[in-house]
Amino acid sequence: LMNNLGSVKTNFTAGQVSPNLLGRGDLKIYENGARRLENVIIHPTGGVSRRRGLKYICRAEQATRLLPFEFNTEQIYLLCLSDYKMKVFKDDRCIAELETPWSGNQLFQLNYTQSADTLLLVHPDVPPKQVTRNNNEVWLISDWEYYTKDDMIYMPYYNFYQKKPQLWASGTSGEITMATDADVFLSAHVGSYLKYQSGLVKITEVRGPRDIAGTVIKKLSATGKTNDWAEAVFSDARGWPVSVTFHQNRMVIGGSRDLPNRLWLSKSSDLFNFDLGKAVDDDAIEFGILSDQVNAIKAVVSTRHLLVFTTGAEWMVSGEPLTPEKIQLKRQTNVGIYAEKILAPQQIDGATVFVSRSGRQLREFLYTDVEQAYQAKDLTILSNDIISRPRDISFDPDSSVVYLVLEDGTLSCLTTYRTEAVTAWCKLNTAGKFISAAVIGDNIYFCVERKNGWFIEKFVDDYYSDCSLRLTSEAPQRDWSGLEHLEGEEVVVLANGFSLGKFKVEEGEIHLLDEADEIIVGLPYEHLIEPLPYMVEAERPYSPKALRVIGARFRILDSKSFCIDIGSGYFHYPLKRIHRDKIFDSPPLTYSGDVQMRALGWIREMNKPMWSIKSDEPLAFTLLSAVAEIKLKE
Numbered sequence: 347l348m349n350n351l352g353s354v355k356t357n358f359t360a361g362q363v364s365p366n367l368l369g370r371g372d373l374k375i376y377e378n379g380a381r382r383l384e385n386v387i388i389h390p391t392g393g394v395s396r397r398r399g400l401k402y403i404c405r406a407e408q409a410t411r412l413l414p415f416e417f418n419t420e421q422i423y424l425l426c427l428s429d430y431k432m433k434v435f436k437d438d439r440c441i442a443e444l445e446t447p448w449s450g451n452q453l454f455q456l457n458y459t460q461s462a463d464t465l466l467l468v469h470p471d472v473p474p475k476q477v478t479r480n481n482n483e484v485w486l487i488s489d490w491e492y493y494t495k496d497d498m499i500y501m502p503y504y505n506f507y508q509k510k511p512q513l514w515a516s517g518t519s520g521e522i523t524m525a526t527d528a529d530v531f532l533s534a535h536v537g538s539y540l541k542y543q544s545g546l547v548k549i550t551e552v553r554g555p556r557d558i559a560g561t562v563i564k565k566l567s568a569t570g571k572t573n574d575w576a577e578a579v580f581s582d583a584r585g586w587p588v589s590v591t592f593h594q595n596r597m598v599i600g601g602s603r604d605l606p607n608r609l610w611l612s613k614s615s616d617l618f619n620f621d622l623g624k625a626v627d628d629d630a631i632e633f634g635i636l637s638d639q640v641n642a643i644k645a646v647v648s649t650r651h652l653l654v655f656t657t658g659a660e661w662m663v664s665g666e667p668l669t670p671e672k673i674q675l676k677r678q679t680n681v682g683i684y685a686e687k688i689l690a691p692q693q694i695d696g697a698t699v700f701v702s703r704s705g706r707q708l709r710e711f712l713y714t715d716v717e718q719a720y721q722a723k724d725l726t727i728l729s730n731d732i733i734s735r736p737r738d739i740s741f742d743p744d745s746s747v748v749y750l751v752l753e754d755g756t757l758s759c760l761t762t763y764r765t766e767a768v769t770a771w772c773k774l775n776t777a778g779k780f781i782s783a784a785v786i787g788d789n790i791y792f793c794v795e796r797k798n799g800w801f802i803e804k805f806v807d808d809y810y811s812d813c814s815l816r817l818t819s820e821a822p823q824r825d826w827s828g829l830e831h832l833e834g835e836e837v838v839v840l841a842n843g844f845s846l847g848k849f850k851v852e853e854g855e856i857h858l859l860d861e862a863d864e865i866i867v868g869l870p871y872e873h874l875i876e877p878l879p880y881m882v883e884a885e886r887p888y889s890p891k892a893l894r895v896i897g898a899r900f901r902i903l904d905s906k907s908f909c910i911d912i913g914s915g916y917f918h919y920p921l922k923r924i925h926r927d928k929i930f931d932s933p934p935l936t937y938s939g940d941v942q943m944r945a946l947g948w949i950r951e952m953n954k955p956m957w958s959i960k961s962d963e964p965l966a967f968t969l970l971s972a973v974a975e976i977k978l979k980e
Contacts, residue, residue: 350896353880353956353974357392358383361761361770363728363878368953371881375728381955383772384874387747388761390768393903395968396873396961397774399809400792401816402831403438406800407431410793411453411738412784415465417479422787425465425477426802427453432477434485438804442485447472454687454737457589457645461617466490468587470603474580493619497564500621502599502610502632503541503576506584510573513542518566521559522547527571529555538581543568579605589688592617593648594668596631600654601643607635607656609643611668625670635661637677644683647691647698650713653720655683655691655700660711662720678720681709684736692741692748695764699725699741699748706733708748708760725760729771732758740783742790749790755779776812777835777869796869798833810964811838814868822861829867830854840866840964845907870962875969876955880976895945895956898974903938905968909961913947916960936966 360379370376378392386394408428415423415434424435429450434442448456448469458467465477474490492501511528524540524547531552540547545566551559580586585603592598597617599610613619614628623629635643641658652663660679665672682703683691691700697712707730709722726732736758738751748760757774774780778796785791790805794813801813809816817826829837832851839846841862848870849856856867880893895913902908908919921937949956956974961967 351976351978353972353976355877355972357971358388358394358875359390359392359766359768359770361388361729362732362772364730364732366730367728368879376878376881379728379878381876381878382874383876385774385871386772386873386875387745387759388768388770388772390746390761390763390766393968393970394772394875396810396966397871398805398807399814399868399871399964400776400794400803400812401806401809402813402868403435403791403802403804404440405831406793406802409450409453409781409795409800410802411456412782412791412793412802413458413465414784414786415460415477415479416787417463419787423479424784424786424791424802426793427456432487435802436483441483444477444485444487446487447475457587457688457690459591461592466590466597468590468599470585470588470601472586473582474587474590491618493613493616493621498546499539499563500619500630501539502579502620503539504579504605504608505576506604510575512571512573513540513575514571515542515547515566515569517562518543518545518569519562521550521561523553523557523559525558526556531555531558532583534583535577535581538583539563539578540575541577542566542575543570543572579610589643589646591646591648591652593646593652596668598646598648598652600646605634606642607640609633609635609646609654609663614667627667627669627671629670631668631670631673633673633675635675641682642685644685644688645691645700647693649693649698653691653698653711657685657703658682660720660722676719679711679722681707681722686735687737689736689739692739694741694743694746694748694762697764699762701733701736701739701750705735706730708733708750710764725762725769726771728769732771732773738782740785740790742785744788749783749785751780751783755781755795757783776871797835798831801831808966809866809868810840810966811866811868812871814866816864816866818864820863822863824858824861825855826858826865826867827855829856832867832869835869837867838870838962838964843906845963845965866964868964870964872960872962873967875959877957877972878955879953880956892948892978893956894948894977896975896977897942897944898957898972899940899942900972901940901970903968903970904936905938905966906936907961907963907965907967908941909959909963910943911958911960912943912945912956913949914945916958918961918963919943 360375362383363379385397387397411427413425426433432444432446433440463479468474478486492499511526513526516523533552535549543566546564547560549560587599588601595615597612611631613630620630641656643656645655647653654661662676664674684701684705689701691698697710708725735753736750740749750758761770778794781793794801829851836848
């Protein structure tokens with residue numbers, strides 16, 4: 347018994363979905379999802395396009411963490427952090443190079459926030475730094491400088507002991523010795539500060555666990571024994587800040603190595619002043635998150651509220667304005683944020699998106715007026731295998747795409763438009779491994795590890811190969827040089843609109859068969875588009891025993907190449923023949939419209955798609971929809 351049916355696919359707004367959903371043909375997302383989407387970008391209107399290629403910017407000496415520095419929409423910079431070094435790029439040119447205190451292993455535990463010309467960076471094992479730029483493009487990296495008045499340094503202080511030991515001193519000024527009645531001091535305490543008897547002492551020598559020498563910074567009022575003393579919260583002995591942001595004109599520090607669940611808010615409009623004072627409205631604020639578990643703070647985010655992300659729960663700090671008297675702390679959800687790497691939560695369309703504790707989910711943290719609370723929706727519930735062990739995250743607001751760099755070197759990309767109910771995942775890969783990503787203005791930069799080393803590259807329109815360069819010559823030529831960064835690689839070449847095929851780079855050169863005066867040369871990458879297996883409406887969620895695609899019609903947009911398998915293997919459909927008024931040796935023209943074709947062969951593997959589109963040609967391609975006529979065999 348034979349029946350002819352139709353299969354209509356009008357959009358890909360559910361993206362690449364998990365194989366776990368192959369039995370859920372009853373869901374709407376089955377019609378809008380795909381089996382595989384690789385090296386494409388999903389549009390909110392439903393179509394998919396071959397992703398842009400990566401333009402070669404420069405070599406990197408080693409694996410590099412990329413950070414944005416944006417003073418305004420015109421003054422934007424790319425910061426490239428590597429092992430104890432930072433390079434500053436403007437307009438794809440290195441303009442400054444600085445020494446830094448962070449090793450290569452510490453780069454992806456860095457947290458940062460920016461205010462005007464100052465970028466604050468924190469790491470739990472390294473003193474916090476600030477990167478500043480002046481009007482003459484001079485860049486500096488320096489320590490934080492806390493507010494000082496009458497010789498008192500107003501940094502956070504804390505007594506770390508449940509049973510406070512007593513402390514006494516040999517004098518009230520100059521060089522003194524101090525002692526306690528319990529084992530307190532470590533060699534790492536050298537350079538730290540003690541707040542004691544209304545004064546301040548800087549530790550210069552640790553003579554034993556109970557004895558130290560120090561220099562009095564602010565004169566002491568007495569020398570007798572007392573347990574009313576505190577030491578600096580941040581030091582080599584106690585660790586340094588984990589996260590930082592700005593909220594309601596205060597600097598907010600979230601957690602340290604030894605106080606992982608504590609928050610410090612500076613005085614209002616005085617960012618480096620943590621004087622608790624007498625708890626008046628503009629005084630600094632300090633408190634710990636007390637709950638059933640001691641979960642470490644990994645991120646603090648300023649939105650309509652101050653959001654605190656810990657390894658076990660998400661919290662809201664509220665108060666209009668935030669004052670010592672009005673501040674409130676409420677737990678919202680119990681998901682927990684990813685802790686293996688510092689992945690800064692991203693603010694998208696009024697929501698805050700973060701990677702969950704497991705490293706396999708992306709959650710949308712959104713305030714609902716009905717509940718008067720935040721909820722953490724799972725954005726990977728339909729694609730639960732799309733994320734694993736992420737290492738970096740960035741968001742492009744222009745295309746509303748989240749880029750997640752994974753440990754395996756691939757990118758998981760989410761196109762998200764909450765109002766339009768678009769949550770679509772796809773995968774990007776390259777001839778190598780993505781290491782880091784950063785969105786700077788209108789550009790998206792990547793650090794990529796390839797066979798020949800590490801490279802800084804960025805997405806560029808009209809480039810459809812990776813690590814690519816545009817080369818020009820006054821006169822047409824066959825031999826092209828300047829490709830040392832691609833030595834030994836097989837590259838694709840685009841010349842005067844033609845895809846010339848693949849060539850091997852030898853001694854930094856390639857030799858073409860025909861002359862050209864302009865070429866784009868780079869590494870090939872392959873885009874892949876496959877729909878979910880077909881299901882008969884009356885028999886959902888079960889697939890038929892066998893089916894045959896009789897014919898299909900594909901609507902494409904602004905495309906120059908179309909390679910498809912519709913049952914008899916991949917072949918390049920000659921779009922040029924559609925332009926009947928053009929000669930065949932002219933460059934490929936951009937085509938928009940329908941492409942219709944016939945097919946042969948039965949499909950008996952029910953997990954096999956009806957058709958598959960795949961190509962590594964460096965040419966544009968966009969698919970809008972597909973309609974297939976199908977014959978079933980029962």
